[in-house]
Amino acid sequence: MIATLMTQHAASNDESLPSPRRLTETVFRMRESGIVVVLVVFVVVATSIQHRFLSESNLQFILVNTTVFALLALGETMVVISRNVDLSVGSVLGLSAYVSTNLFSQVHGMPIPVVFLVGIGIGLVCGSVNGAIVAIGRVPSLVVTLATLYVIRGVDILIVGGNEVVAQSLPNRFLAIPRKTVGGVPYIAIAVAIVIAAGAYYLRAYRSGRELYAIGSNPDGARLAGIQVGRRIFTAFAVSGAIAGLAGVLWAAQYETIDSSAGTGYELQVVAAVVVGGVAIFGGSGSAVGAALGALLLNTINTALNVLGVSPNWDSTISGSLLLIAIILDRLIAVRVANALRIRSAHRVS
Amino acid sequence: MGGRYCAPSVDERFHTATALAIRLGSDYVAHPAPPPSGAGGATLTSEESRTPLLALRGVSKCYGAVAAIVDTSIELFPGEVHALVGENGAGKSTLVKIIAGVHQPDTGELLLAGRDLVLRDPASAKDAGIAVIYQEPTLFPDLSVAENIFMGRQPLRAGRRIDGATMRDDAAGLFERLGVNLDPGRVCRGLSIADQQMVEIAKALSLNAKVIVMDEPTAALSVHEVERLFDVTETMRADGAAILFISHRLEEVFALCQRVTVMRDGRLVTSQLLAGLTADDLVRAMVGRDLAARTRTDHGTPGEAVLQVSRLTREGVFIDVSFEVRAGEIVALAGLVGSGRSEVARAIFGIDRSDAGAVTLRSRRLRPGAPTEAMAAGLAFVPEDRRQQGLVMDMSVQENVALASLARIRRGGLISSRAEGRFAAEWAKRLSIKAGRLTAPVSQLSGGNQQKVVLAKWLGREPVMLIVDEPTRGIDIATKGEVHSLLAQLAGRGVAILVISSELPEVLALADRVLVMREGRLIAEYDRAEASEERIMSAATGQLEASAG
Numbered sequence: 001m002i003a004t005l006m007t008q009h010a011a012s013n014d015e016s017l018p019s020p021r022r023l024t025e026t027v028f029r030m031r032e033s034g035i036v037v038v039l040v041v042f043v044v045v046a047t048s049i050q051h052r053f054l055s056e057s058n059l060q061f062i063l064v065n066t067t068v069f070a071l072l073a074l075g076e077t078m079v080v081i082s083r084n085v086d087l088s089v090g091s092v093l094g095l096s097a098y099v100s101t102n103l104f105s106q107v108h109g110m111p112i113p114v115v116f117l118v119g120i121g122i123g124l125v126c127g128s129v130n131g132a133i134v135a136i137g138r139v140p141s142l143v144v145t146l147a148t149l150y151v152i153r154g155v156d157i158l159i160v161g162g163n164e165v166v167a168q169s170l171p172n173r174f175l176a177i178p179r180k181t182v183g184g185v186p187y188i189a190i191a192v193a194i195v196i197a198a199g200a201y202y203l204r205a206y207r208s209g210r211e212l213y214a215i216g217s218n219p220d221g222a223r224l225a226g227i228q229v230g231r232r233i234f235t236a237f238a239v240s241g242a243i244a245g246l247a248g249v250l251w252a253a254q255y256e257t258i259d260s261s262a263g264t265g266y267e268l269q270v271v272a273a274v275v276v277g278g279v280a281i282f283g284g285s286g287s288a289v290g291a292a293l294g295a296l297l298l299n300t301i302n303t304a305l306n307v308l309g310v311s312p313n314w315d316s317t318i319s320g321s322l323l324l325i326a327i328i329l330d331r332l333i334a335v336r337v338a339n340a341l342r343i344r345s346a347h348r349v350s
Numbered sequence: 351m352g353g354r355y356c357a358p359s360v361d362e363r364f365h366t367a368t369a370l371a372i373r374l375g376s377d378y379v380a381h382p383a384p385p386p387s388g389a390g391g392a393t394l395t396s397e398e399s400r401t402p403l404l405a406l407r408g409v410s411k412c413y414g415a416v417a418a419i420v421d422t423s424i425e426l427f428p429g430e431v432h433a434l435v436g437e438n439g440a441g442k443s444t445l446v447k448i449i450a451g452v453h454q455p456d457t458g459e460l461l462l463a464g465r466d467l468v469l470r471d472p473a474s475a476k477d478a479g480i481a482v483i484y485q486e487p488t489l490f491p492d493l494s495v496a497e498n499i500f501m502g503r504q505p506l507r508a509g510r511r512i513d514g515a516t517m518r519d520d521a522a523g524l525f526e527r528l529g530v531n532l533d534p535g536r537v538c539r540g541l542s543i544a545d546q547q548m549v550e551i552a553k554a555l556s557l558n559a560k561v562i563v564m565d566e567p568t569a570a571l572s573v574h575e576v577e578r579l580f581d582v583t584e585t586m587r588a589d590g591a592a593i594l595f596i597s598h599r600l601e602e603v604f605a606l607c608q609r610v611t612v613m614r615d616g617r618l619v620t621s622q623l624l625a626g627l628t629a630d631d632l633v634r635a636m637v638g639r640d641l642a643a644r645t646r647t648d649h650g651t652p653g654e655a656v657l658q659v660s661r662l663t664r665e666g667v668f669i670d671v672s673f674e675v676r677a678g679e680i681v682a683l684a685g686l687v688g689s690g691r692s693e694v695a696r697a698i699f700g701i702d703r704s705d706a707g708a709v710t711l712r713s714r715r716l717r718p719g720a721p722t723e724a725m726a727a728g729l730a731f732v733p734e735d736r737r738q739q740g741l742v743m744d745m746s747v748q749e750n751v752a753l754a755s756l757a758r759i760r761r762g763g764l765i766s767s768r769a770e771g772r773f774a775a776e777w778a779k780r781l782s783i784k785a786g787r788l789t790a791p792v793s794q795l796s797g798g799n800q801q802k803v804v805l806a807k808w809l810g811r812e813p814v815m816l817i818v819d820e821p822t823r824g825i826d827i828a829t830k831g832e833v834h835s836l837l838a839q840l841a842g843r844g845v846a847i848l849v850i851s852s853e854l855p856e857v858l859a860l861a862d863r864v865l866v867m868r869e870g871r872l873i874a875e876y877d878r879a880e881a882s883e884e885r886i887m888s889a890a891t892g893q894l895e896a897s898a899g
Contacts, residue, residue, distance in 0.1 A: 205511040207504055214490045214501055221488035224452065225501050226473030284492035338540065339665070 034329075035277065035293045039300060046304040053307045056184055062296075062303050063189040064178045064254060068093075069295035070192055071247040072270040073277065074199045075240030077291040080274055081203070082236050083216040083283030084141035088130060089244040090266035091152035096122045096248030097262045098160050105169040112174050119249035120242050126152055127241015131234035141237075149267065153260075160260035167256040177253045188250065193292075200288035212236060216283020272319060273298050276326040298322070401464045403428045403592040404449070404480070404561045409458030411444050418444040421458070422618045424611050426561060426592035431583060433603040433624065434596045436613035436636055442596055445613070446565050449594070450482040451475030462561075481559035485566045487546035489538045496521035496534035499553045524552040528582055543688040544575045551582060562586060563594045568602060569687040569852075572869065573891050580606055598852075599887075600629045612636055652862065653677035656815050656846035657729075659698060662707035667693045668870040671707070675815065675846040680837060682861035683850045685890045690870040691850045692734055695817050698848075699731040700724045711815060725754075730813035732804050734820045734850075740804040741792050748774035748788040750803050755810040777806040781836060798822075798829030805836065816840065819850045834859055854883045866890050 046053040072089050079086045100119035103110045130148055134141045167175065180187040203209040211232050215222040222229050252258050277294025279286025301322065302315050402425035411418045419441040426432050436442050447453045448460075451469035460467040462478055469475045475482070489498050496518045497504070505520060507513040521534035530548045532541075538549065547567055554562050564583075568576045583606060587593055595607055603610060604624065611621040612635040619635045657675040662668070668690035675681045683691045697704045703719035710716070711727045721731075733739040741750050748767075751774040752759055759769045774788050781802045785795055792803055801821065808816065821837065822830040837860060841847055851857050857864055864881045866874040866889040874889040876882075 205514075207502060207506075207510075207512065210493070210497060210504065210512065211502065213493060214497075217490035217492040218488065221490055224450070224472050224482075224484070224488045226471070226476040227502055228473065280492075284490070340540075 032278065032287070032290050032293060035290065035297055039293070039297050042297075042300055042304055046308060050307050050309075053304060058303070058307065060181065060184070060186050062300055064186050065303070066292075066296045066299045067178075067186075067188050067192040068247045068251050068254070069266075069270060069273055069299060070196060070292040071243055071250070072266065073273045073291040073295045074196050074288045075243035076270050076274045077277075077279050077286065077288045078199070078203065078212060078236040079141070079240045080271075080279050080281065081216045081283055081286060082212045082233055083219060084134060084233060084236070085145065085271065085281075086127075086130060086141065086237060086240045087145040087267045087271075088126060088148040088152055089240065089247075089270055090263040091149050091156065092123050092126045092241055092244035093248040093251055093263035093266060094260065095126070095152055095156040095159075096120075096245040097252040097258045098156060098165060098260065100245075100249050101165045101170060101174075101252040101258055104171060104174070105165065110171075112171070115174070116246065116249050120245045123245020123248065124238055124242040127238040127244070128234070130241060131237030134237060135230035135234040153264075157260045164257060164259035165252070170252075170256065174253055175256060178250070196288055196292045203288060208232060208235070213284055216280075217285075269298065269319070270295070272323045275330075276323060278326075278330070280330070281327075294326075400427055402426055402461070403463055404467075405461040405464075406445070406448070406455075407459050407461065409445075409448060409455040409460075411448060411453060411455050417616055419448075419613075419616045422613065422616075423458075424594075424618070424621060426594055427609070428560070428590045428592050429587055430609055431587050431593045431595050431607045433607035433610040434594055434613065435598075435600070435603060435610060435632055436619075440613040440636070441616040442613060443565065444616075446482060446484075446563055446594075446596070449475070449480060449561070449563055451480075476557065479557070479560040480563070481554035481557050481561070482563040483547065483550045483554060483565065483567055485569060487543065487550050489541075489546055489549060491539035492537060494518075494535050494537055495532055495541075495549055498538055498549055499524065499534075499556055503556070520556070521552065524555050527555065528552060529578055544571050547571065547579075551579070555582075555586070559591065561592050561594070563596075565596045566598065567595075568597055568599065571686075576602070576891075600632055603632070604629065652679035653844060656712055657698070657848070658708075658710040659694075660708050660710070662694065662697060662704050662709065664693065664697055664702060665705045666870075667702075668697075668867070671867075671872050673865055673872065673875075675848050677814070677846050678841050678844045679862050680841050680847045680849060680860050682857040682864045683848060683867060684854070684857050684864055684886050685867035687852060689867040689890065691867050692819050694867070695731065695819055695848065695850055698724075699729060699817060701731075725811070728811075728814035730754075730808035730811055730816045732808055732816070732818040732821065734823065736797075736800055736804050740807075741800060743793040744791055746789045747778070747783070747785045747792050747795065747803055750792045751777050751788075751806045751810060754807045758810075773810065774806075777810055781806050781809075782832065796825075796829075798825035798833075801825055801829070801833060802836075805833070809840070813845065815846045815848070817848045817850075820852065821849060822851075822853070822856060830856075854886055857881075857886065858883065 043053070052058060072093070076086055076089060096119040099122055100115045103115055103118060126148065130141070130145055133139055133144045133148075137144075178186065178188050182190060203212065211222070211227045214225065214227060215229055215232060219229065248263065251262060255262070273295035274286070274291045275281055275294070276297060277286070277290035277292065279291050298319055301318060305314060305318065306312065404426045406422065406424045409422050410420050422441070422445065424432075424434070424445070434442055434445065444453065448455050448469075451472045451474055454469070460469065467478060469478065469480075490501070493501070496514075499521050500517050504512040505516040507516075518534045525532050525534065525548070528548060528551060530545075530552075532545060532548065538546065541549070551567075567579060571579060580602075583593060583595070595603070597603055607624055609622065610624045610627065610632065612619040612632060614636060653676055655674040655676050659674065660672045662671045671690075671694055673681070683694065685691045693702065696702045697718070698709050698716075700716065700719050700721040700723065708715055709718075711724070711729055714727055716724050716727060716729075724731075737743060742753070745753075748771050752765075752770045755773065756765060759765055759773055761769070771788060777783075778785065778788060783795075783802045783806065784799050792800060795803065805818075805821075818837070822833050825833070834856070837847055837849070841862075849857070849860055851860075858881055861881065862878050864876045864886060865872055866876075866886055868890055874885075876885060
C-alpha cells in the first residue's frame with residue numbers, strides 16, 4: 001500500500017503540480033488580475049443598466065475620488081506589510097487638510113507648493129509620533145494608532161473650533177488641481193499613479209523595502225537576521241503619515257470646504273482597500289499596486305451603486321461584504337497553497 | 351533551571367570545581383586551567399601561542415534570579431570544529447545567544463582575534479563575521495529562498511536597486527557548492543526542516559563568516575543530509591573558519607570535532623582537545639555521574655487495547671501510521687526532531703486534521719480534528735511547549751490545575767474558588783508540586799514544577815489515555831525522576847500512556863514498547879527487552895533501512 005501510494009505520488013509529482021514558485025506567481029497574478037476582473041464586471045453591468053456610467057465625466061469623477069484613497073492605501077500598505085496597522089490616517093488627513101489650506105486665508109499670496117509642504121510636514125510629524133511609540137515603546141500599533149486617531153482628531157477640532165475653510169478663500173489655481181486633465185485623464189490621477197508605481201517599485205526592488213516584508217513575515221527572524229526592525233517600522237509609519245498629509249491637501253482641493261470632520265472614518269476604508277487589494281493583514285506579502293486597485297474597486301462600486309440609483313444606505317453593506325469575500329478568498333488560497341507546498345516538499349524528500 | 355542562582359560564593363565555586371576534578375579524574379581539568387598539552391593534538395603544534403578567533407572569558411548571564419550560565423569561558427580556534435555538549439538546560443543555548451549578540455552577558459568579555467568585542471545586537475555579530483545556524487531555522491516564509499540568504503546584503507545594480515538575477519545566480523552557486531537541489535526562486539513556506547537548514551548554511555557561507563555556530567544542526571537531518579553537512583563543515587574548517595558545533599550525538603562530535611567543551615547546570619565542566627577522550631568520558635562529564643542502570647519500575651502486565659491508530663496519514667507530514675496502546679502500558683514514540691512524532695500525537699488528539707486513517711479510543715472512533723470530543727472520550731494531551739500551550743502563565747497554580755476540569759468543580763454554572771482550591775490542593779499533594787501558595791502565578795514556579803502543574807491539570811480529568819510530548823524537557827534531574835515514577839504509577843493504575851521523547855535514556859527508562867519514526871513513517875518497533883539506544887538511534891537515522899536495503 002505504501003508502495004502504491006508512493007508511485008502514485010511520484011507519477012503525479014512533476015506534471016500536475018506547478019512548482020511553488022510558479023504557484024505563488026500564479027496566485028499573485030490571480031490576485032491582482034482578479035481585482036481587475038471584478039472591476040470590469042462592475043463597469044460592464046453598471047454601463048448596461050445606465051450608459052451614463054461610462055461617460056467621461058463619471059470616469060473622471062471616479063479616478064479623482066480614488067486618488068486620495070489610493071495614496072492612503074500606499075502608505076497603509078507599507079505599514080501593513082510589516083505586520084502593523086495605521087488607524088490614524090483619516091485624522092492626519094483631516095488635520096493636514098485644514099491647517100495647510102487655512103494658510104491661504106491667513107497669508108495673502110501663499111504659494112501652493114508651500115501649502116503642500118506644510119501638509120506633508122504635518123503628516124510626517126504625526127506619523128513619526130506613531131512610529132516612535134510603536135518602535136521604541138514596542139506597543140502594538142493597533143492600540144497606538146487607535147489612540148492617535150482620537151488625539152489627532154481632537155487637536156484638529158481644537159484648532160478648527162467652529163470655523164471652516166471655504167472655497168472662496170482658496171486660490172483658483174489650487175482648486176483647479178483635481179480638475180485639470182491631460183487627454184481626458186485627470187492630471188492628478190496620473191501623478192498619483194506615478195507615485196504609487198514608484199512606491200511599489202521601492203517595496204520590490206530596494207533593500208529597505210524588502211526588509212519590511214521580512215519583518216512582517218517573521219519579526220523575530222528579522223531581528224536575528226540583523227535587520228534594524230525598529231528603524232524600519234518607524235520609517236514606515238513616518239512615510240504613511242507624510243502620505244496622509246499629502247492626501248489631506250489633495251482632499252481639500254477636491255472638496256473645497258474643510259471643517260473638523262474631514263476624513264472621518266477613512267482609516268477603515270483604507271484598510272479595507274488594502275486587504276481587498278491582496279495585502280496580507282498579518283504582513284509579509286502583497287503589493288502597493290494591488291492596494292491601489294483595491295481602492296479603485298471600492299470607489300467604483302460606490303459610484304456605480306450611486307449612478308444606478310441604489311440608495312447610498314447600501315454602500316456600507318456592500319463594501320463590507322466585498323471585504324468579507326476578499327478575506328475568505330485569501331484564506332482559501334493560503335490554505336490551498338500551504339497544502340500544495342506541504343505535499344510537494346514531502347515528495348521531494350521521498 | 352531550578353536551584354541555580356546568581357552570584358555564587360567563591361567557596362561554592364571552588365568546591366564545585368574541585369569536586370568535579372576529583373570525580374572526573376585527572377583528565378578533566380576544571381576551569382580556568384588551560385587545556386592540557388600533549389593530549390594528542392598532533393596537527394596543532396604551537397598550542398599555547400595561537401590566538402583564538404573568538405574567545406569568551408568568564409561570562410555569566412542571569413534571567414531574573416535564575417543563572418543561565420555562570421563564569422564560563424570558551425575559545426574557538428581557526429581551522430577547528432569545537433563541540434559544545436551538555437544536557438538540556440546546561441546553558442548551551444544561552445551561550446549561543448551571547449555569541450549571536452541576542453543577549454548581552456552580565457559579566458565577562460568577548461574577544462575577537464584578541465581584541466575586545468562588544469555585541470550590541472545580532473547585526474553587530476553579523477558584522478563581526480559571526481554566523482549562527484539556529485536549531486529552529488529562522489526564515490521568512492513569504493520571501494524567496496534567495497532573498498532569505500541575502501536579506502540585508504542583496505547584490506545591487508545601478509541606483510542601489512536589488513539585482514534579482516544575480517542574487518538568484520549567487521544562491522544557485524551556493525547550493526551547488528553545498529550539493530543541494532533547491533530552487534532559489536521559490537518561497538520558503540513549505541520547505542522541510544533539512545532544506546531550511548541548508549538555506550541557513552548557504553546564508554553563513556555567503557557571509558564568509560569566520561565564526562560559525564551550529565546549534566544542533568543535525569537533529570532533523572537524514573544520514574545522507576548529515577554527511578553532506580559534514581563535508582560542507584569540513585570545507586569551511588579547512589578554509590580557516592572557527593566552528594562551534596552543538597550536538598547531542600556524541601558519535602558526530604567524535605567524527606567532526608577537534609576540541610570539546612562540556613557544560614553542566616550553567617557551568618563549564620571542561621574544555622579540551624577531544625583526542626584521547628571516549629564517549630563515556632563525555633557522558634560522565636555531562637551528567638556528573640556514571641549513567642545509572644535503567645531505573646524503571648515494573649507496573650504490571652498491560653490489559654486490553656485502549657488506543658488504536660490505524661493507517662493514520664497526514665499528507666506530507668506522516669504516512670500510514672498504525673499502532674495500539676494497551677491499558678497500563680507505556681509506549682514511547684521515538685525518532686529525530688521532524689520525523690513526525692509530535693505531529694502524529696497532535697493528529698490523534700485532533701489538533702491537526704488527518705487526511706486518512708482512523709483513531710479509536712476504547713472502541714469509539716474519534717472524529718478527525720475534534721479535540722473536545724477526544725477529551726470527552728477520555729484522552730489527555732500534555733503538549734511539548736508548556737509555556738505556550740500547556741499553561742496560562744499569568745494565572746495561578748490552582749486556576750491552571752483546575753482549568754481542564756471546570757465542569758467537575760462547577761456548581762450551578764459558577765466556579766467557587768474554594769472548590770477550585772480544594773481540587774488543586776489534592777492534585778498538588780499527589781504530584782508533590784512545590785509552590786509557595788497555590789494562588790501564586792504559575793510563572794513563578796520552576797520548570798519542573800510547571801510541568802507537574804500541566805500533568806495535574808490533565809490527570810484531574812482522570813483520563814484513560816494520556817499522551818505526553820517531551821515530559822521532562824528542560825527540567826532538572828531530580829524532578830525528572832519524579833515525573834518518571836509518576837508516569838509509571840499511572841500506568842500501574844491502568845492508564846494507557848504514549849510518551850514522545852527526544853531523550854533516549856528517558857525512552858528506555860519508561861517504555862514497555864518503543865516505536866521509532868523516521869521521515870513520517872513508523873519504521874521499527876522494539877519491546878522492552880530488545881530496545882537499546884543503538885537500535886533506536888540507528889532506526890531513527892535510517893541506518894536500519896540502509897543495512898536492510
